Every structure is written in structure tokens, then in C-alpha cells.
Amino acid sequence: MRKTLLILCVATVGGASGAERDAYFGDLHVHTNFSFDAFSFATRGSPDDAYRFAAGGTLVHPAGFEVTLDEPLDFYAVTDHAAYLGALLAFSDPQHPLHEEATELGIIDASTVAARGGYLPEARPFVDAHRDDYSRESAWAEIVAAANRHYRPGEFTTLIAYEYTPSRDGGNLHRNVIFAGSDVPEDVFGRLDSANPEDLWRWMDAQRERGSDVLAIPHNSNGSDGWMFEDVQFDGSAIDADYADLRMRNEPLVEITQVKGTSDTHPFLSPNDEWADFEIFPYRVGQWGKSRPDGSYVREAFLTGLILEERAGVNPYRFGIVAASDTHNAGTRFDEETFAGKVGVHDAFAPRRGSVPVGEYDGLPTYRHVYRTHYSASGIAGVWAEENTREAIFAAFRRKETFGTSGTRIRMRLFAGHDLPADLHERADMAAGVSGVPQGGDLTARDAAPNLAVQALADPGAAPLQRLQVIKGWVQDGQQHERVFDIACSDGLAVDPETHRCPDNGATVDVATCAISADVGAAQLGATWTDPTWDGASHVFYYARVLENPTCRWSTWDAIRAGVAPRAGLPETLQERAWTSPVWVRP
Structure with missing residues (x-):
């Protein structure tokens, strides 16, 4: 590991105590074959495969080639979607009673997915109609068990986690939910339970009351169409101290960059920042509609928080900064030279990413659409912690002694x-x-x-x-x-x-x-x-x-x-x- 030992101050104004801390690097946003969309992209890498990859092993990409990091990561969180968690993986089992029907629809056949080149219209209604025919709880138990199997205190930290994926009028409101330890609930709270993030935070409060600390990390605010960092609550009422405390207690961090672009700021919001136009992803998540910048970027959220603090004495936007990949391939290399996409077989090769021509017309190159050309080879989270353990890494998250990089x-x-x-x-x-x-x-x-x-x-x-x-x-x-x-x-x-x-x-x-x-x-x-x-x-x-x-x-x-x-x-x-x-x- 390339670490530099530093002596940092764990301090409040007027008093200081020394503590030796290292910089540790990790990814807090990773999807495997338990995620509905990743499975449909032909991802077959499991949580076990993902953790082995992060610790220095070799991963088979959905397109069949091998991927290995130049240097292992220090911590890793598999964050599969709570919605339909493990459904397609369950239906792919030949012993499952719905296997034949799912196969006939083509929703679990990787070659069919590749041929169709996108989300299968049959998949979501089929899974919706059969929610009682797979067990989210058993899928979650397998994910938890994998994280615990690969946790090696002092060497490699695995964090038990999942993704909560609501949206509002097409605007992204997704969060990754990260647990501090191994004492986690038997089931997760997803958008099928509620699309209101405030309900997620209350559920998290309940987990904390039973002794399981947990935090959420909002991501892709850039694709939220202004909903992520509003100056009102979800129901339109004024932000008050209870709301600010609820949010900051549960969301101390924000993801500033990932494969779907950078959410630091936008040239429209920061015209005097010559470096604001960096890896801007202009769309709402999973859609062609453009996302409005106002209310969608982290720097503006910091400013909105100051306005609220000046007016009402409350600030729900005092986030720390991290970064992540959001890979749907169970792992990624993070570097520009070897970038192999985000969505399995759909962007595994350059023509499918839109970066090189697929043909020629009238003497000019022709390309696929531009959506995936806005993808980024980002990003990595960094923390300053005393040791590479769940306790120390999570404590760094809590005190926001963190940073994020573009890869x-x-x-x-x-x-x-x-x-x-x-x-x-x-x-x-x-x-x-x-x-x-x-x-x-x-x-x-x-x-x-x-x-x-x-x-x-x-x-x-x-x-x-x-x-x-x-x-x-x-x-x-x-x-x-x-x-x-x-x-x-x-x-x-x-x-x-x-x-x-x-x-x-x-x-x-x-x-x-x-x-x-x-x-x-x-x-x-x-x-x-x-x-x-x-x-x-x-x-x-x-x-x-x-x-x-x-x-x-x-x-x-x-x-x-x-x-x-x-x-x-x-x-x-x-x-x-x-x-x-x-x-x-x-x-």
C-alpha cells in the first residue's frame, strides 16, 4: 500500500490531542450480480468476487476479459440496490419455479441483453408481479455474510452496505447506506418501502437506537434536477432544526464525483471558476432529460446551507466529501487509460461508449449516442484514520475527516x-x-x-x-x-x-x-x-x-x-x- 504516515490533530478549538493517522483509500459504491440492473447488464461478479478484486485479486468483466487493480484498495462496500435485491439472480437458478418463464422473456439471458442493448421492458413489471417469489432478506443475508467473510482488521476493511434508489419527477435522490459494523438489520429499507428520504433517515435512527450505527451518502446530485439540495423539506414545508438535525445525523457525507460525472459545481453556478467545467454529466440519472444545475451541485448546497443558517440558525448541508465509482461491474480500475465502462456489456468496448466510430456515412464517421461519452473514470474515497478497521474508518466518516479524488x-x-x-x-x-x-x-x-x-x-x-x-x-x-x-x-x-x-x-x-x-x-x-x-x-x-x-x-x-x-x-x-x-x- 502507498501510505504516508502523518500526525494529525483530533482537536477542538482551544485544545488538541495527538493521534497517528494514515490515509486510506476505498470505494463506497459498487454493484454486483445482486443488483437488478447490473445482472441485466450481464454482470455475474458476486459480492465475494468484488471483495477479492478490491483486495488485489482478478475480476472477470461482464464482457469476459480480466481486470486487476495495480494496487489494492484499503476498504470497500458492495452497495447493491435494495429494490428487487437479488431477484434476477434468484430467477436465474434453474431450480427456481419462475426460471423457465424468466428465460422465455429474455430477462436473465446475457446474450439477449447484449443484443437488445438496454434495459429490458419486460424485466421490471415481471419482477414487480413476483415480489413474493424471491426473498430480499435472504439476498441481504448473503451480502452481509460476504462482507464479514472478507473483513481482515488491520489489512482490508469491508463495510456492509446497500443503495436506496428513489427519484422524484425524474430527479435522482439515491443514497448509499453504510453500516458501522456487523450488527445489521435482517432486512433493508428501499424505495419500495418509501420514496421519501426522510423516512429512510427515521429508519436509520431506529437502527441506531437498537445499537447499529449507520449513515447515508447521497450521490449524483448532478442528476437530481434540483431536488437533492432544496431549501425546503420533501413535503414543501420550511426546513427547521428538527429536519437539519435529522439529515446531518444520518447524512454527514456527500459523493462529489463518480462515473456519472462530477457534482462539485457547474459553470452555470460558478462562472468565475475556470475549472468548474470538469466531467459534467448533464442528464438526469437513467434518462435523456437534462438536469437543471440549481439545487444539484455540492458547492451550491454548501452555500444554501449558509443562507439557511443565517436566516433560521439551521444548516442541513454541512457535508464531508467522498468520491466513489458506482461501477455495475463488481469493480473498476479508476484510471483513464484502461476505463472499461460502467454498465457491463453495454459499454465494455469503445464503440459502445461512443468514443470511436461504429461506421461511416458519406465519408464521415458515425457514432453511437453521446450519453455514455459523459461517463467518467471516477472516483475514490479517502479517509484519515488511526487504523484500517471498520471502527476507525467509520469514525473518520462521522467526523468528516475525508476527501475524494477523481480516480x-x-x-x-x-x-x-x-x-x-x-x-x-x-x-x-x-x-x-x-x-x-x-x-x-x-x-x-x-x-x-x-x-x-x-x-x-x-x-x-x-x-x-x-x-x-x-x-x-x-x-x-x-x-x-x-x-x-x-x-x-x-x-x-x-x-x-x-x-x-x-x-x-x-x-x-x-x-x-x-x-x-x-x-x-x-x-x-x-x-x-x-x-x-x-x-x-x-x-x-x-x-x-x-x-x-x-x-x-x-x-x-x-x-x-x-x-x-x-x-x-x-x-x-x-x-x-x-x-x-x-x-x-x-x-
């Missing part, structure tokens, strides 16, 4: 306080013995501006780092504001004090070969930064973002292998990145 294993940390040493970011024992809070924490404002110590370590197997940034959001006189500050530059370059931007470091990509500049960029970037725009009166959040030098996007790699030009209209390159959880500074 590379960048390590990021942020520490906020007052009167921090100017060289704090350079210390191996960063924040040890220093008063303040790590990422995910709350800091009480003083007259003087707070200090932020930020450090990012590049993935040795990826591109070097280009720039380190702090993103500030605040509310003043009822108005939302945001600003991006570069705080450290690679190659000895300096931040312009007027624009707060690093000069271009000159990194290039040869899109004919995907070769990148070998002599520019940094293995590590850090700074201890003081906000030059601090006014002392605002509700404020800060989170850090780091950008790698540009590299080829997966669609360009596909084109090179096919010997064709990259598809027009798709980005040829991108800048992989990572984000920390915010720190909130409160007056």
Missing part, C-alpha cells in the same frame, strides 16, 4: 485554526500540538482571519500536481458568494497577489500518444494560507482542491487504440483532482 490516489489534508505557524504545512507532524480543527470540522471566528494549512501529495503512479487551491463560500447581507484562490504553485512559480492565480506551468499532453511533460509539476504542494478577504462577520466555509497536470481523457485513449482521431466535441484531456471536506467558520 488517482492523491492524499489531501486541511487544518484550520488561528495563529498557525507559517511552516505548518511543511511539517511531518502537521497540526500535532496545534489548536484548531481538521477537514470536516467547525472553527469559531475571531476578529483576525483564520489560517488554513493545506497539503497534497501526488499519486506516484499518476501525473504531477499543478496547483493547490482553496475554495471559499460565504453569505453577506443574504447573498451567496464564492471565490477560488490558488495558494501554491508547482515549479517554483508564485501566486499573483491580484488575481490569486498561479501562472501556467507549461505542462503539455501529446494527444497522439498521451505522453505528458516529464519535467514539470510537483510531487507535493502545500501552504499555510490566510484569507485576504476576511471580514469577520460572515458565515464561511473553506475546502481545498488540488489539480494534476493535464493528461489524456479515457475517450482519447480509446481513439488512440482504435487508430482514429478523438471524437469531436469531447475533451481530449482533463486534469485529475481531489477535494477535501470543508471547514466551517462560524461567527
Whole structure:
């Protein structure tokens, strides 16, 4: 494992206690053959297969080729859909009384699925009509047993989990539900029980009362059409303290990026952020309809939370940040060069992903539709924890000492306080013995501006780092504001004090070969930064973002292998990145 031992502060303002913590990487959003849709995509990898893959084993992709990680993950959660959990897998058993009928309909035949190339219209009504003919509870018990079989404390952490999948008027409201330990309920709570997330949270409260801690992670807010981060409750009533407490108690984290795009922000919402247009997935989940940006992105949710806090003293959007894959193949490699899609046989090869032509018409290349060209080779969750165990990893989730990456294993940390040493970011024992809070924490404002110590370590197997940034959001006189500050530059370059931007470091990509500049960029970037725009009166959040030098996007790699030009209209390159959880500074 590529880990760097760090000394981080587990602190509140005015007091600190030292604790040794490592960065651990994992995936909290994985589907196997127990998921209704994954099975229909020809995925036959089981939860056991998924955990073996994450721990360093080889997985057979639904299309038949083998997939292996360059380096094992530290933690993993199989999150199969609660709706129709295990149904198609059960019907595929030749001994099941409905096997013959299901086979005749073609809903369990992988070759038929591949030929039809999409969701089978017969599958959902058939399963709906036969809910009593398969056992969600027995499927759940198998998933739980697999997680417990593969848990090796101190080496590899498996987390018992599932996905809750409601939608509203076509807008995605999905959550992954993650349990702290092995004491879990005998059944799960899914959208067939209720499509109101508030009912899920109340069910989670009930599990906690019986001794089973659990949290939910909303994902693909970008495809929610504005429903994920509203400024009202599900029934349209005003958000109050009870709602805010209920949500934050049950949803301390949010998924910022995954295969269906990045939910950090959108160019429409952040026109002054030059890097906002990153892996934008414009559609509602599973639909062709476009998703409206307002109410659908995490940075705006942070700002909405500040507005609510200023107006009513409540904030339901104080999330920590993680990332995940949402693979429906039981596992994925996360990198651009070997991206093999998300939905089994349907996008296993480049022509099916829309990145290379399927033919030619009148001398011009013809492609499949653009929907899958917006997929991303994302992402990975990171935590700072004392050890690789369920208890320590889940505790990091709870305190939001987390970060997310777009697929590379960048390590990021942020520490906020007052009167921090100017060289704090350079210390191996960063924040040890220093008063303040790590990422995910709350800091009480003083007259003087707070200090932020930020450090990012590049993935040795990826591109070097280009720039380190702090993103500030605040509310003043009822108005939302945001600003991006570069705080450290690679190659000895300096931040312009007027624009707060690093000069271009000159990194290039040869899109004919995907070769990148070998002599520019940094293995590590850090700074201890003081906000030059601090006014002392605002509700404020800060989170850090780091950008790698540009590299080829997966669609360009596909084109090179096919010997064709990259598809027009798709980005040829991108800048992989990572984000920390915010720190909130409160007056």
C-alpha cells in the first residue's frame, strides 16, 4: 500500500490531542450480480468476487476479459440496490419455479441483453408481479455474510452496505447506506418501502437506537434536477432544526464525483471558476432529460446551507466529501487509460461508449449516442484514520475527516485554526500540538482571519500536481458568494497577489500518444494560507482542491487504440483532482 504516515490533530478549538493517522483509500459504491440492473447488464461478479478484486485479486468483466487493480484498495462496500435485491439472480437458478418463464422473456439471458442493448421492458413489471417469489432478506443475508467473510482488521476493511434508489419527477435522490459494523438489520429499507428520504433517515435512527450505527451518502446530485439540495423539506414545508438535525445525523457525507460525472459545481453556478467545467454529466440519472444545475451541485448546497443558517440558525448541508465509482461491474480500475465502462456489456468496448466510430456515412464517421461519452473514470474515497478497521474508518466518516479524488490516489489534508505557524504545512507532524480543527470540522471566528494549512501529495503512479487551491463560500447581507484562490504553485512559480492565480506551468499532453511533460509539476504542494478577504462577520466555509497536470481523457485513449482521431466535441484531456471536506467558520 502507498501510505504516508502523518500526525494529525483530533482537536477542538482551544485544545488538541495527538493521534497517528494514515490515509486510506476505498470505494463506497459498487454493484454486483445482486443488483437488478447490473445482472441485466450481464454482470455475474458476486459480492465475494468484488471483495477479492478490491483486495488485489482478478475480476472477470461482464464482457469476459480480466481486470486487476495495480494496487489494492484499503476498504470497500458492495452497495447493491435494495429494490428487487437479488431477484434476477434468484430467477436465474434453474431450480427456481419462475426460471423457465424468466428465460422465455429474455430477462436473465446475457446474450439477449447484449443484443437488445438496454434495459429490458419486460424485466421490471415481471419482477414487480413476483415480489413474493424471491426473498430480499435472504439476498441481504448473503451480502452481509460476504462482507464479514472478507473483513481482515488491520489489512482490508469491508463495510456492509446497500443503495436506496428513489427519484422524484425524474430527479435522482439515491443514497448509499453504510453500516458501522456487523450488527445489521435482517432486512433493508428501499424505495419500495418509501420514496421519501426522510423516512429512510427515521429508519436509520431506529437502527441506531437498537445499537447499529449507520449513515447515508447521497450521490449524483448532478442528476437530481434540483431536488437533492432544496431549501425546503420533501413535503414543501420550511426546513427547521428538527429536519437539519435529522439529515446531518444520518447524512454527514456527500459523493462529489463518480462515473456519472462530477457534482462539485457547474459553470452555470460558478462562472468565475475556470475549472468548474470538469466531467459534467448533464442528464438526469437513467434518462435523456437534462438536469437543471440549481439545487444539484455540492458547492451550491454548501452555500444554501449558509443562507439557511443565517436566516433560521439551521444548516442541513454541512457535508464531508467522498468520491466513489458506482461501477455495475463488481469493480473498476479508476484510471483513464484502461476505463472499461460502467454498465457491463453495454459499454465494455469503445464503440459502445461512443468514443470511436461504429461506421461511416458519406465519408464521415458515425457514432453511437453521446450519453455514455459523459461517463467518467471516477472516483475514490479517502479517509484519515488511526487504523484500517471498520471502527476507525467509520469514525473518520462521522467526523468528516475525508476527501475524494477523481480516480488517482492523491492524499489531501486541511487544518484550520488561528495563529498557525507559517511552516505548518511543511511539517511531518502537521497540526500535532496545534489548536484548531481538521477537514470536516467547525472553527469559531475571531476578529483576525483564520489560517488554513493545506497539503497534497501526488499519486506516484499518476501525473504531477499543478496547483493547490482553496475554495471559499460565504453569505453577506443574504447573498451567496464564492471565490477560488490558488495558494501554491508547482515549479517554483508564485501566486499573483491580484488575481490569486498561479501562472501556467507549461505542462503539455501529446494527444497522439498521451505522453505528458516529464519535467514539470510537483510531487507535493502545500501552504499555510490566510484569507485576504476576511471580514469577520460572515458565515464561511473553506475546502481545498488540488489539480494534476493535464493528461489524456479515457475517450482519447480509446481513439488512440482504435487508430482514429478523438471524437469531436469531447475533451481530449482533463486534469485529475481531489477535494477535501470543508471547514466551517462560524461567527
